[in-house]
Amino acid sequence: MPDLLTEAERQELLPPLGVAGWGADPTTDSLRKIWKFRSFSEAWGFLSRVALLAETRNHHPDWRNAYNVVDLRLTTHSAGGLTRLDTEMAAAIDRLAGAAEVQRDQTAEIRCLCELRHGGRP
């Protein structure tokens, strides 16, 4: 089983991920990132690539997809928190996202293209 990150490892590994738009979800000790793609098709392409990566690494994200938005969390369930599997997977996922807008404020409501139908401004 992978070891939980030590405090020193967190201080080394997490800040660069923060710069890349990953947030720390304190309640579940996980990394979270939210992408907004130009279409559902692009979001689904990304999900497919991440799914294949997850299978090859046997390490799986917890995620939600609403139309063009992907909201993804990484944690190591068996260890009960963050391990190197998560930080390494976060970096690998970043290489798969392509052209997508990152929603950095994770406290803001998630707005997807579907709201256009209701007169919203995504």
Ligand SMILES: C[C@H](O)[C@H](O)[C@H]1CNC2=NC(N)=NC(=O)C2=N1
């Ligand atoms: C049996 C199998 O190795 C485990 O269930 C794996 C699969 N994928 C996993 N993914 C994640 N994120 N955490 C785990 O603990 C985990 N465990």
